[in-house]
Amino acid sequence: MLLGVVPNAAAGAAQVAASDAVETQQALARLTVPFLARSELDDPRVAFRAHTPAGTLFVTRNSELVYSLHGGGANTRARGAAARGTQGRGWVLTEELVDARVRPSGAVASATRVSRFIGNDAARWQREVPAFDTVSLGEPWPGIRVELAARGSDIEKLFHVAPGADVRRIAVRLRGAHRIELAAAGTLVAHTGRGPVTFTAPVAWQDIDGARRPVRVAYTLAGQRYGFALGEHDRAHPVVIDPVLQATYLGGSSGDIGYAIAVDASGAVYVAGDTGSVNFPGTAGGARAAASGGGDAFVARLNRDLTSLTQATYIGGSASDVAWGLAFDASGAVLIAGSTNSVNFPGTAGGAQPTAGGGGDGFVARLDGDLRQLLQATYLGGSAFDQAWALLVSANGDVFVAGTSASVNFPATTGGAQAARAGAADAFVARLNRELTTLTQATYLGGSNNDVAYAIAEGTLGAIFVAGDTGSLNFPGTTGAAQVSAGGGGDAFVAKLDRNLRTLTRATYLGGTAVDLAYALAIDGGGAVVVGGLTASPNFPVTANAAQPVWGGGSDAFVARFDADLTRRLGATFLGGPGDDVANALALAGDGTVYVAGNTLSAAFPGTAGGAQAIPGGNGDGFVARLDGSLGALLQATYFGGSGLDHAFAMAFNGRGRLYVTGGTASFNLPATAGGAQAIAGGGGDAFVAALTVSLLAVDPPAIEYRHAEWDHYFVTADPGEIAKLDSGVFAGWARTGESFAVLPLDTADAANVCRFFSVSFAPKSSHFYTPSAAECAKVKQNPDWQFEAEVFAFWLPDGDGNCGFRRLPLYRLYNDGQGGAPNHRYTTRLATRTAMIAQGWIPEGLGPLGVVACVPA
Secondary structure: OEEOOEEOHHHOOOOOOOHHHHHHHHHHHHOEEOEEEOOOOOOOOEEEEEEEOOEEEEEEOOOEEEEEEOOOOOOOOEOOEOEEEOOOOOEEEEEEEOOOOOOOEEEEEOOOOEEEOOOOOHHHOEEEEOEEEEEEOOOOEOOEEEEEEEEOOEEEEEEEEOOOOOHHHOOEEEEOOOEEEEOOOOOEEEEEOOEEEEEOOOEEEEEEOOEEEEEOEEEEEEOOEEEEEEOOOOOOOOEEEEOOOEEEEEOOOOOEEEEEEEEOOOOOEEEEEEEOOOOOOOOOOOOOOOOOOOOEEEEEEEOOOOOOEEEEEEEOOOOOEEEEEEEEOOOOOEEEEEEEOOOOOOOOOOOOOOOOOOOOEEEEEEEOOOOOOEEEEEEEOOOOOEEEEEEEEOOOOOEEEEEEEOOOOOOOOOOOOOOOOOOOOEEEEEEEOOOOOOEEEEEEEOOOOOEEEEEEEEOHHHOEEEEEEEOOOOOOOOOOOOOOOOOOOOEEEEEEEOOOOOOEEEEEEEOOOOOEEEEEEEEOOOOOEEEEEEEOOOOOOOOOOOOOOOOOOOOEEEEEEEOOOOOOEEEEEEEOOOOOEEEEEEEEOOOOOEEEEEEEOOOOOOOOOOEOOOOOOOOOEEEEEEEOOOOOOEEEEEEEOOOOOEEEEEEEEOOOOEEEEEEEEOOOOOOOOOOOOOOOOOOOOEEEEEEEEOOOEOOOOOEEEEEEOOOOEEEEEOOHHHHHHHHHOOOOOEEEEEEEEOOEOOOOOOOEEEEEEEEOOOOOOOEEEEEOOHHHHHHHHOOOOOEEEEEEEEEEOOOOOOOOOOOEEEEEEEEOOOHHHOOOEEEEOOHHHHHHHHHOOOEEEOEOOOOEEEEEEO
């Protein structure tokens, strides 16, 4: 649970107008704030104090946490929590742990060194005051431990509920609040004389039989007291209550929205969209440092942790401009595509189309990876309205753009699959060279009514697929397709063209009797075509094995899967609750798992139990869902949003266990923004970026151990897809042993990524090997018997004597010495298991007298 403070916008607190002020606030929100031990200068009742940008927390010896909130200087946002104060004097809010025995003590020593020089009496000066990153409150209630950490303006509480302990014993009385209420998002709001203070919605979990299981948890409220209520759980195992996720706002004082996202080879996260803000953060030094007027496109670059905005830039002319698509070329250059009404769009000189065609055009722009140079841009359109919705950089470097055109003279369509416009507005597809200096070919695509292409993807052998919506009953190329004729009310479509855009291979309708739209498109490893969007048709053509075979109500998201020839529908499902839902983006994992992102107004969106955000935040949320490759099972879903209106428009994998989502938010309490590059909203509605784990769970699964009885081999994995396949018997012969251990996410600071290797050199037995040692990893990569698979998670490294330190468990590695004709290793945190394996002839490996190979979270 977290507590933070921001200005109360309702009370008229001033917005931060200058970008340097915003960046200062963001930096403050990322700081780890040390707790200072009591000195002789402090009140004797105080055990520790933490000075945050929002105020001071005093941890007392008599069961109280006293927050002295600033009256006008606070200007930060907590991760998933907001406590808002106004100008003027400060305010004191106190949490009293009721019927509790608090024994405050420093838990983790801080690397920060603090000295206090107060007054002119040097004898009273203090050097090297003891400081701690975390403080333990001991066991305030029987079997319940509480720990505190301070980050930026946030105070985080972590509750450890021991087996058999009664969570109902937790009781905290709030003093200094006029009124306390439970909000729809699961948050707890204390209304003070300086505005509301909001505590984040809690999450909880248990580690049982090698699996980390989410537990339903919610605040309880009785008068001025709050506590927690847990859902069904195993009282023989501990429960941990804590918040999750990382996110960041991205925007200035006016409206900003992220429409596209991509991750480069270094792990940097790029976002593109549109902004009406003249103070969009991070643009100093960018290709276009200042707004041009009328609303501009933007591109921003963040680090992989979303804690730093490396660079941003405006892109646009004197009228409105917006970026809808984003991609990289092989050189690392950044390409964006979108729409412009500007006749002075920058960088078009020397482009394939240097001047505007009229009526509003599409555009494509190419920037260097640092976003400091606009390398080339081009208009794309004829004399009427044209809009570029989607962008693709093909395997050979060609740039493809898809959208809609009302122009009868869209350039370069001669020789295309459809050389002339057939309706009032047709979809189009265009192909440019990498440098954007030549428009090689374009084609219309549509029938006698309106048609729009919203998504584009490259298939096998360079085929180009586009998807969108059509009102045409004579959409071309549907002969022999999976759905030959329109369902009615306007349908989605998918079309396949050759890479030269000269031949329409096939197209298919997709829809029922009401409105159906396709917004997202992806190609899986086998060449199958996956499409997602919106359907208002109760008779949308779902397949018999659908994860959700029945229409949820309103409009639902849908996902469908076709063969590469578009002649067979391999799977299709609804995805949604009783409100309106829409799928805006798709991403496919290497194992075929389908990820869907979009928007929902459903208070009962399916599959969110146990998700990173299990309940809606309020007035419409983003969502992310994970389905199996056949679309026959909804594996997990999660909401993402605060109490305002939130939309998720795009997502991307980083290949290292994280899924990034971007969109727009009107919420001032968006979850998990503390510590982000921009911890507080800029105002007027912001773009956002959120990082979730690929499991979409509130708590990622630990590494689960399996044993193959016939081979007497052990294997561990933390990959949700592998765990599901192992548990369902896809990999025959493997069964859980009941052992597991927690792992760290890849690229965790101060930890080592773990290399995973696989060997079939000892067939029929196979074996995996894990190492956090960079030297050992490099050595095994040179061994022809072992194939490097990937870096899969991270461990802390022990010291030279095999010691792990506070709150870290030693991980022991044992080697079977080739018994049974094939090497195998076992990894365990249990001394009893270590001893038993040694008795069977296994050899301990690692540092220190016990052979410690790594350290994992306790």
